[in-house]
Amino acid sequence: MTQPDPTNPRLAAGDTATVTITRPCHGGGGIGELPDGRVVMVADALPGDVAEVRVTRSKKSFALAEIVSLTPSDIRVPQRCPAAAAGAGCCDFGHVDPDAAPELKKDVVTDQLRRIGRLDVGKTPPAGGITVATAKPYQGWRTRVRLGVDDEGRAGLRAAKSNRIITSRCAQTVPGLTDGIIGDDAARFTPGMEVVAVIDGLGRRHVVEVPRPGRGKRATASKATVIEGTGEVTETLGELAWRLPATAFWQAHTAAPGLLAEAISRLTAEGLRVVDPTLTDDRSAGWDLYGGAGVFAPALGEALEEAVGEDVTVYSVEASAAAAASGRQALADIPVTFVTGDVAAAVAQLPAPLGVVCDPPRTGAGEKAIAACAAAAPPVVVHLGCDAATFARDTGSWMAHGYRLHRLEIIDTFPGTHHVESIGLFVRN
Template identity: 25%
Template sequence: MKQRLKRTSFTPFVLEEDVRIEGLSHDGRGIARHRGKTLFVDGALPDETVRVQVLEDKRCFMNARVSAVVDASAERCEPLCRHFKQCGGCSLQYNTHDAQLKNKQSIVIDQLQRFAKVSPESIDEPLRSAPFGYRHRSRLSMRWKKGLLLMGFREKGSNAICQISECPVLAEPLQKMPALLRTYLPTLKSREAISHAELFQLSDSCGVLLRHIRPLSETDRASLRVFAETHQLFIFLQSNADRIERLYPEDSSEFSMHYTLPSEQLVMHFRPQDFTQVNWQVNQAMVDQAMVDQAMVDQAIQWLQPTKTDRVLDLFCGIGNFSLALARHGATVVGVEGSQRSVDQAKVNAKANDIENAEFYCADLSVAFDHQLWAKEPYDIVLLDPPRAGADFMIDHLVGLLPERLLYISCNPATLARDAGSLSGHGYRLQRLSVMDMFPQTAHVESMALFVR
């Protein structure tokens, strides 16, 4: 029977007939076929029958969302968060945690096979996280309306702010912060100068960074110090020019901003502008030999088995997250990062942990770097943790270094597949693969892949 579409100038049109979901796209949307086109359906799961609203009708595909679930998957569940329907943060809460991991693993393997014609020789169990309460860092958007504060996360498909009263993915020490800030910030005289707040958990306290578009009054600064002392918080101010000032505590000896990797006996000091993983549980499992849920052991160390004779090149090393753990196992490590600030902090962390077999350099890794002295050295291992764009631009040079092992940390299945194809063409095989549960309840997919020559 011919399908008819209803359309108005104000609302998406609705398919009168139901569609069957065949699989998932790389970003977690359901995939169906309609009128010879691929239909990407937000909110749908494999093997479900759903009725949809079409949001975009392109030449070769359509974008849609579920308007009703006709025949639900056994893997569908009720979202835990009361803000799920409005908030754009955790889009997969309707999918059970186990199913999320299974589906993410399928997405990575499908991308590798479809676009790179590469299959892993071994697939390890995913590095699991707690499904909620995992996020140790988060940014809250703010908007002021006649002195009233709207604070939360962006709504789905919108720049509007979803006013939150709770966020189940925040780590427990951060759970109280949204309500605390919502009560306190309106008491400031220059309150409307504050545009957002970033929350971060420390080993023994919490921190808050407040971005302001114009200077705060001395009265407000004094009030913030009292607020921070009362609740034992770090308070940082960030100006419109990105200058960061620590308002409290003024004496750094009072608190230490750090996270720990216990089994490696590493303390990682950081500043609010430094990149740190938001999920400490999975980060620890990635980096060191601690157990996660008493089942998962360290992958980076276990897979690479670094020895005192190994030379390791760690690209996009940040503040030394992987570098120092590898150095602790005796390898000679060279870490390279594009941010001089992060390189300086990595050196601070090496010194703080009495590690002398790790060196750090600042270099723009988005352009040719073969003229750098560190790039002319031989390496046994390369560890690669690139941004979402991947590392296609540097593959040719990396394989020229002829490392025996290349460990690739990926935050994008599509660019991992592309780069895996390039590495395969240079004689590397994908020996091991594991999905990492870094962002439960979201469509973000992180994975670790070991290539050997």
């Protein structure tokens, strides 16, 4: 780390300086160094930008800043999203050359692994390698959106770090998703509420109005007022179909469920090929943790059955009773048993697994759940994370409990944004 420069005055909020951006920042933006030697995180900046920045927050060891003017990086392009150009917090990578975005996201994930997970994959790469892929299409992929409603009843995306409503169209959404909902001639809604719009796997649009949930919470179907459609969506993966409330979780990118299910199946099979075979004896169960409606349970089960040549029961553990109920209905003809409850408590009651899929929410699984899972000594774990920092933290926990990262796959299922899906194949030492 660069030490503060005593020959340069310490910059305070409101001061300006010229900064060269050297690397991407987790959560978006770029990182450089102020003349006083401190690290500065600059909103909307990209590696290669040379920017005049204004300090917005000054701390002892770092500062936050905004761009005043810049000489743009070679990877900077005009913002593709009208809503983001107007200030919405949607497409915060809309000004990144799509060809450069995968490497930026890889840099963020590997940096978080080094800083938080204490794993430097640059110096000690996983034996199975690191791969990066991008879901297609790059634009027009989002099948569901949650919108705010302003005091005049207009629906739109919220401005970045603000409750201000932006009524311009977002480039992420699939065609038709927000027609008549966003724009000058759009319908009006109840001020202070939220509007959830979904185009489901059958191509039908559903629009519901819901009270705004607390931070980090999901709107509930019981409080939804149906504006269009039935409020119950049908989502498909292969020949399977799930019926869910419009407010329920489903992967937003049209291609994401298939891409992630394929990765889970392939990585599980790879893990079982490389792990010590004595660790797989007398095991014929799989665990699908934080399984939601069990979307990934069939992929896990098929991979395990192919490996051992016998029937395997997958136990899908999910805190939401409603999600588990949807899964039971969709997977009635597949050997999947749904368990409703807290993961750390539930796994202690389950048969020892041959393989585990762990797909926690953005907050990650955490030490308690990982310790409980590791106590059963599954030979293979496929861990998914949609937040680079919590994925890195969870990686550190798996390693502390006797696992090594054999392969890292980074799949951009959120193109045009800073978000990314990280998938780690962990095998027991």
